[in-house]
Amino acid sequence: MFRKVLVANRGEIAVRVIRACRELGIRTVAVYSEADRDCLHVRLADEAFCIGPPPAGESYLNIPNILSTAEVTGAEAIHPGYGFLAENPHFAEICRDAGIAFIGPSPEAMEAMGNKARAREIAQRAGVPIVPGSPGPVRTVDEALAVADRIGYPLLIKASAGGGGKGMRVVHSREELGRAMATAQREAEAAFGSGEVYLEKYLDEPRHIEVQILADTRGNVVHLGERECSIQRRHQKLLEEAPAPGLSPRLRANLHRAAVRIAQAIRYTSAGTVEFLVDKEENFYFMEMNTRIQVEHPVTEMITGLDLVREQIRIAAGERLSFSQRDVEFRGHAMECRINAEDPAHDFRPSPGTIRGLVLPGGPGIRVDTHVYAGYTIPPYYDSLVAKVIAWGRDRPEAMARMDRALREFEIVGIRTTIPFHRLLLENAFFRRGEVYTNFVQRRMDLSVLSR
């Protein structure tokens, strides 16, 4: 087992990783930018190094400074968290060359799933259904038109190097396709360094359901159930829950099985998430795979009783999974609300500032993952996630009731947060019935009440 781990991230996930390390008796090294001197992860870690000025590109993405910190502190492993360098195969490779364990999958697995067009090909070869679309990347408008004739409109042009909702363009008709493709290629080149695009059918109000995977270096792969992540705004998840409500046992089993098959196909190791779209007829399609620990991992932890970050660390240290698929039990229902420093009454505009007062929720079935404290100033350089409130109940109604109670208890003074949005969501009749899908927020919620 490692004696010292460097956490190459910030905010709540850095705190999360430090906690897992502490419980394993591992010493921790935090890295921080000049804007994050007062961040909680810096205070909690055993050692802390400043690695650059505020901009992420010069600090949390500064590979030389991060590697150098690992070297001078004698850290044997690096946990990349999520975002930043978590899915950067180049970084994972550099760690490997430097003899530092990367707590995550191999660079090869990252690359396989990082190219979204290639990932679709891999899924297809593994016998997993994919969203109808181009078999691989499309290079010319003629190729695109041929695919479009086959799958019909509306369709999506997606960047191979994109993902997470970025680099997508909807096309409604044949006439739009040529120009949309040129624009999409240009934007993809600018944003991701590659103008490669592929096509997918645009599904009607699909559900976004993902499956958590854990795999060790001995070829053992297990799934830890699925998560429902359809409540999104501009492709950013706002609320996640496990298990996904209203799935037939057959569909649920198919999703789990498909996810394991994909992980096996690329000899995946560590934690990962396979994302699917599920349409109204219960057809499911592979969308993409995230080769990292995810923001919403706590809901899976709550229903399985497992510590995913601890498992990642153990896997990276070469240990075999201490449980088999048979040992995984699912109990109850969990939900997570991502509380952001944004003002839902004003189109969710960012609301950074100093937290002058803070009362965190608690009590039965409530877990809060956060890095903020009273007196903390949220810097404007990074994401706006303030806290994750997770509620567990014996069933979905109990989880919802607890979440509602927790959100009422939660007080933050000094910044605006999305708590009013979440409270509105929890009152929503469709949400309460479990009728969710990816444009739920636009279709089923009237956000104007928040502005009154």
Add this chain to the structure above:
Amino acid sequence: MNREGALNVEEIRELVRIVSEADIAELEVETGTLRVAIRKGRGNSGVPVPSVSTPAQAPSETAPELPTPKWIPITAPMVGTFYRAPAPDAPPFVNEGDRVSAGQTVCLIEAMKMFNEIPAEMSGRVVRILVENGAPVEYGQPLMLIEPDTGT
């Protein structure tokens, strides 16, 4: 302080004395009704002279001259290990008291087996070396203090 929180003359005088004697360039004190800002400017003799401004005074016509701090730190531009000499048995690049010219290498920082020469950004005199040879340094950490040549 009196009950309304305004400072009296004695207290302002005391603040000016503190600023004069300490290595402070600027001090601001705010109470309920009064804000006092004290900045060190340079008087005719070249000796730092504290000046006091309160809200009752109009801000001076010329922009208040922010004084140059006496000693300028050379800070680490990267994370790594600090070395004072080009090789283990070689003499150090600089010692305390040495003069340096702008661009002159004053130390090395080794990061991932690559040695980076760190230059002095201005000419002057090395007043203090703050880090021990072979110690790790983080981004922005002050390595040495230079007293810059006047007129630069």
